[in-house]
Structures are given as structure tokens and as C-alpha cells.
Amino acid sequence: MRAIAPDLFIETPEGPRLLGGRRREGGDVVFPLPQGGERAFYEPVELSPHGLLWSWTVQRFRPKSPPYAGDEDERGFQPYAVGYVELPGEVIVESRLEFGEVEPRLGLSMRLEIVPFNHGADGDLQSCYIFRAEGA
């Protein structure tokens, strides 16, 4: 399984980490790590895998393709939660979310996970990042 994009997240001995960027001037943290010409202004930073739910919604209809690249068609589409997780002291990141049976509420503890997402143009399985509610 390969990541849906390079430099989005990395595996460490302590588990996966999202890759952000800390602006060399001012120290602001952003996600994802900027690419191309902007990259020079940032140093890569491994973001905390723990955070607090900042807001959420559920995507109830299949987004248009492009740009959406899920394998499933209209019929096979399963709604997914998506929202924002605050990584204390760092930045608020947007992510797909998993709540299981846990009732979403602001401040809920969330943990980073890498999960299978789709198959790339070459048929290989690709992974993406999500945040899962603690206990879900």
C-alpha cells in the first residue's frame, strides 16, 4: 500500500505522523507541507497524532469526479465524516473522520490513523490519513 501523495505523512517507530511545514519566518505551522516554490520557506515538521475535534460534518452524496477519486460508484457510495481536528499548540487540520458509535462533539479526543483509500491508475492500493475518535 502506498500513500495517495508523497510528503503527506510518514511512518515513524512511534506510528504515523502527518507532515506539516513550519514557516522559517514567524514559525507558523501549516498542513500539508507546501510543495514547489513555497517549499523553500518552510521546514518539515512531524505533527502530533493526537488532537481534539474542532468541527465535523458528514458527506452524504458522492462528490463529483474529478476531483474525487474514490473507487466506488454512486450506488456503492458510503457517507463519510469529514471535519477539523485541533493539534494543540500546532495547527488545526482537515481530515476524514471515523466516529464509530461515539457521538461527535467539540473537543472529542481523536487519533491519527493510516487506512486504505482507493486504487491508483496502475491498480495499486493507495492509503490516506484519517482521525479516529478514541474508543471508536
Next chain:
Amino acid sequence: MSEVFIVGAGIHPFGRHELSGLDQGVFAARAALADAGVEWRDVQCAFGGSFAAGDADAALPRLGLTGVQFINVANGCATGGSALLSAYWAIKSGEFDLALVLGFDKHPRGSFNPAPADMGLPDWYGELGMMLTTQFFANKIQRYMALYGISRRTLGLVAEKAFANAVHAPHAWRRAPVALDDILNAQMVNDPLTKFMFCSPSEGGAALILASPARARQLGRDQIRLRGAAMRTRVKGSFEVFSPSLDIERGPSPAEMAAKAAFQMAGLGPKDMNVLQLQDTESGAEIMHMAENGFCEHGAQEKLIQSGATRIGGPMPVNTDGGCLACGEPIGASGLRQVYENVIQLRGQGGGRQVPGNPGIGYSQVYGAPGLAAVTIIGK
């Protein structure tokens, strides 16, 4: 610096039509010219745009090849508002006496699906299904409801009012009332928002004629002045569409900043406004924009809306023609529709949706991608 008057206003009904977007724009332009009592050849400069229906200056062969200075405006969701600002600045400078502002659009059905790269974003952001405007609005109101105690019922009441008002607006798209329970129990699109709580991309055209004081007096149309007009783009810390990350330290929204600037220009405050058109991409946006524009404290909307304050006849009538919820959103025309509606209200021509008490000042605010807001204050 010259004062600026709105001497003409025209609209092509919003909705779904056979007509091309361009032809709907031309229809609106002709209506505005006729309303002002001027000929196309009298117009000295024109600013126009559409988001998805081509260049506005394609209207020239239809309106007449007079050699007029026509400038195409392309500025995302503020395309119409930016065309209006440009014409405002042109007349205010004293360079011109008569200007046309034109906006029109025609969007495919369903949600907008911009390419990530066009917004400076990586492809994966769209591939994972996170690049939807509807998600942004749902996330923003979800958090707002939790922080400020706004109920789902209040979300529903905003939509219910929109369709009730639109019954009396000939230019609106969805003109049948919808019961509150039907709104609340309808298909969920992005929680907590159901399908009736979201506006849809649609079609339509709107046009305004702006004039200097001398020209307005000559036309006998010196009743409605543009008292303030300002646009602001996002600053650090504001929560905007298509944001893979946000700063923990929060900042003001573009609407807050544009509102302050427009009030200052007009020398007026929120309490002086008699009729409000606030961007209602979805029910929650109208609620949040009430506070962002300074019309109430955050959280006060719950009581205000439940008590009917924002209905026609209430102390702060909002979206008297049904707003985006009932008119849909043809991006290029949407902001100009708001100003058109305020012109109608100030002239007392609102019919069944007329705000009582001879409203003297109208306020309009448009918001959109990638994080900008434009405010216009017009008054007698």
C-alpha cells in the same frame, strides 16, 4: 470625489432556463437601461462578468458596438460585487457620468467541482473528497451551533422564511412555500444541513446603471445613492472554503472587515439599516452573517429568528426575495441580485414582500470562495 447614484436596475429571473447565460445577462442589461430611461449608446463605461458563462463583453454585439470601454471582471464569487465596485470607483472619481454593471451565470447542476490546482491546492485534497464548498459551510455552522447555542429548528426557520418570501418575488426560482417540518426532515446533505437548507447553483442575470449626481438629477433618478461599498479578502485566522489547515489563533472574517469599512464610508451603523440582504449559501450562513455584519451579538440569532425579527415586518428583515436559498446562486449575478432587491425595496415596489414603513437604507453582503466578502449600502 463625486457621489454615486443607482439610476437603473434590471434582472432576468433566476432558475433554470433555455436561454444562454449571456442572453440572460443581455436581458438584464436592457431592463436596467429601460428602467433608467437611457440608451445603450449613452453608457460611457461598463464592467461585467460571469463565472461559468463566458466573457461579459460578448454582450457587446447584442447591445450595440458603440465603442464603449468595457472591462471583463473575473473575481470568483465576488465577480458581480467587484464589477459594481469598479463602476462605483469610476463614477466616484469624476471620470464618468454613466456606467453599466452586469453579472450573469449558468452553472451545471449539482455541487461545484473546481480543480484543486486552480485554487493552489494539491490533487490529493480533491481526490479524498474534501474539496466541497458544502462541507465548509456545514463545518462552520456545526461549530457555531455548539459554541453559541443555535438550534436545528432555527436553521429550518431560515429556510422556511426564504421560501415564504420568494412566493412574492417574481425573479426568484423556488417560489412555493415549504413547511418547517419538511425542511427539517428532508434528505441530509452535509450534517446538520438538509437539502432545503442549501442553495443550488442556478442561472440568471442582473444589471445596474450607476450615474453621477448631475446625470442622476437630469434623469430624475437622484433618489438612491450608493452610500458605501467595500470588498475584503481573507486574513490570517479566518475560516474559509478549501482550507486543509487553519491557524489555532482565530481572526476576523472577510464579512466583518467589509462591513466595518462600508459602515465607515456611509457614516452609518447597523441600527440605521432598514432592509438586509445577507449571503445565505445555506441557512447557517445567514445566521452567522447576521452577527459578522454587526446586526447582533453571536448567539443572539436564536431568539431573534425564533421571534420573527428577520421576517418581513420584523425589525431587521433579511433576504426579502428569498435570498440564495430561493433564488439559487448564479455566481456572477448573485451579488447584484441583492442590490437589485434593495433598490426595489427602497422604491416601495416590493409588492407582497415589501418591507413596511418606507425603508430608507438597504444593506447587502455577498460571501464566497476563496474567502472574500463585499458589502454595499444604498440609501435615499
